[in-house]
Amino acid sequence: MxxxxxxxxxxxxxxxxxxxxxxxxxxxxxxxxxxxxxxxxxxxxxxxxxxxxxxxxTADTMTIDHAEGEFSIDDPNSLWKGKSLYKLYQEAxxxxxxxxxxxxxxxxxxxxxxxxxxxxxxxxxxxxxxxxxxxxxxxxxxxxxxxxxxxxxxxxxxxxxxxxxxxxxxxxxxxxxxxxxxxxxxxxxxxxxxxxxxxxxxxxxxxxxxxxxxxxxxxxxxxxxxxxxxxxxxxxxxxxxxxxxxxxxxxxxxxxxxxxxxxxxxxxxxxxxxxxxGKVRYGPTEKEKNSLVFRRSLYVVEDIKKGETLTKQNLRAIRPGYGLPPKYIDQLLGKKVKRDVKKGTPASWELFDE
Missing domain, CATH: 3.20.20.70 (Aldolase class I)
Incomplete structure (x- = not known):
């Protein structure tokens, strides 16, 4: 339609x-x-x-000037209980x-x-x-x-x-x-x-x-x-x-x-x-893109020498978001780095031997 x-x-x-x-x-x-x-x-x-x-x-275009029976408001819950319709419309x-x-x-x-x-x-x-x-x-x-x-x-x-x-x-x-x-x-x-x-x-x-x-x-x-x-x-x-x-x-x-x-x-x-x-949408808006860096990502958190293995102690998911996504941590644990890596280095695939 x-x-x-x-x-x-x-x-x-x-x-x-x-x-x-x-x-x-x-x-x-x-x-x-x-x-x-x-x-x-x-x-x-x-x-x-x-x-x-x-x-x-006007009261006369709404009803007649009559206060008996149904022309009077008797609902106990009404704001206007006890008034005739005519009097109510005169007032309003x-x-x-x-x-x-x-x-x-x-x-x-x-x-x-x-x-x-x-x-x-x-x-x-x-x-x-x-x-x-x-x-x-x-x-x-x-x-x-x-x-x-x-x-x-x-x-x-x-x-x-x-x-x-x-x-x-x-x-x-x-x-x-x-x-x-x-x-x-x-x-x-x-x-x-x-x-x-x-x-x-x-x-x-x-x-x-x-x-x-x-x-x-x-x-x-x-x-x-x-x-x-x-x-x-x-x-x-x-x-x-x-x-x-x-x-x-x-x-x-x-x-x-x-x-x-x-x-x-x-x-x-x-x-x-x-x-x-707005509209139905997913993913970052233009305004949100600058906030992506504040997501968690994988970082080397201790100095590591060439040939040493990544462990839960030296590789963590922390902020900011310049490293690999946290979903890769299980793939990286146990890998050996191919060069010396300083504390605070974002994890990337280039750090490891295949």
């Missing part, structure tokens, strides 16, 4: 031949303050993020009038600003701002009408795959492609908040690449950067992590968000992981 083609968003290339594309997800970590939102943009840029993502919805949403100043600040700082739309009205609004790429959230990856609407913009699409079966992902990919999407990225995602490494299954990443012939990556809700960095070795070309100024400030997503210093570590270490991949 042919490999997915790399592509460019703004000034950033996405593909296996460049460092991973790192996205800082602001989500609701602005805590309903535009000033804080812009501080987050600036901190993300300073930490080295290539893009900053927000989410485009990013006011639409903030989008332009957020995107403008991203552009000023050399980052790509984009968003996740949750319904068609959000797509129409984001098109008015000419965003360069779209993200489909895990909970929306079964919303085929939304995927089709986004694909019709002609922009690249990133789809998080949380909870989706292979059949559901196949439907999502087909829907995007049928409407003309040429550049598609699937992000392995575990839709728990936070997620545990044990429940992340990043071995799925190369499988998704092969199965759907798309760029792949990770939307990571685990703590720290270890899982994200490991994903690079499995072919992740895009990494998305939630980002906040300080977890102690609170907020709907703060508990599983990276702080600036941690995010900077993610950028640096994911690039190092990518640089380390």
């Amino acid at each position: 042919s490999q997915p083609k790399s592509f460019v968003i703004g000034n950033r290339k996405i593909g296996r031949d460049v460092q991973p594309f790192i996205i800082a997800e602001m989500s609701g970590n602005h805590n309903q303050s535009l000033e804080r939102a812009l501080e987050i943009v600036e901190a993300a840029a300073k930490a080295g993020a290539h893009a900053l993502k927000i989410q485009t919805y 949403y990013t006011p639409w009038e903030w989008h332009k100043p957020i995107f403008d600040r991203c552009k000023e700082l050399g980052m790509i600003g984009f968003s996740t739309p949750f319904d068609e009205s959000a797509v129409d609004f984001l098109e008015s701002l000419d965003v360069p790429i779209y993200k489909i959230a895990s909970f929306e990856n079964i919303d085929l009408p939304l995927i089709r609407r986004v694909a019709r913009t002609g922009k690249p699409i990133i789809i998080s795959t949380g909870m989706a079966s292979i059949a559901e992902l196949d439907e999502a990919v087909r829907a995007a492609r049928e409407e003309g999407c040429e550049h598609l990225v699937l992000l392995k995602c575990t839709s728990t908040y936070p997620a545990s490494p044990e429940n992340t299954n990043i071995l799925t990443i190369p499988h998704m690449r092969e199965l759907f012939n798309v760029e792949v990556g990770l939307s990571d809700h685990t703590m720290g950067v270890g899982v994200a960095v490991a994903s690079v070795a499995l072919g992740a070309t895009v990494i998305e992590k939630h980002f906040t100024l300080r977890r102690a400030d609170g907020g709907v997503d703060s508990a599983f968000s990276l702080e600036p210093q941690e995010f900077e570590s993610l950028v640096v270490e994911s690039e190092r992981a990518w640089q380390s991949l």
Whole structure:
């Protein structure tokens, strides 16, 4: 099967031949303050993020104002236990009038600003701002009408795959492609908040690449950067992590968000992981060739007179590596030297009688 083609968003290339594309997800970590939102943009840029993502919805486009039954979160393990869906989305949403100043600040700082739309009205609004790429959230990856609407913009699409079966992902990919999407990225995602490494299954990443012939990556809700960095070795070309100024400030997503210093570590270490991949090869690299002299080799370690025999006392495998390889020691022991040999002479075939 042919490999997915790399592509460019703004000034950033996405593909296996460049460092991973790192996205800082602001989500609701602005805590309903535009000033804080812009501080987050600036901190993300300073930490080295290539893009900053927000989410485009209102409580009314997500659900109805109803707090009974299934409209209230009763999972005892949820960060949002006891809240109605409507109240949660009211608290977490990013006011639409903030989008332009957020995107403008991203552009000023050399980052790509984009968003996740949750319904068609959000797509129409984001098109008015000419965003360069779209993200489909895990909970929306079964919303085929939304995927089709986004694909019709002609922009690249990133789809998080949380909870989706292979059949559901196949439907999502087909829907995007049928409407003309040429550049598609699937992000392995575990839709728990936070997620545990044990429940992340990043071995799925190369499988998704092969199965759907798309760029792949990770939307990571685990703590720290270890899982994200490991994903690079499995072919992740895009990494998305939630980002906040300080977890102690609170907020709907703060508990599983990276702080600036941690995010900077993610950028640096994911690039190092990518640089380390290289290709399958054996033997010394060009840089290693100068180190060959520090291998062990066979040396005469005592003065020997002509005609004397090599023994374990006067012939040893030591550093440096200018003598014969240690594998020849059994062949040399017992041989007689054909001339006087000084201590510190590297063993060579020329020292011995045939």
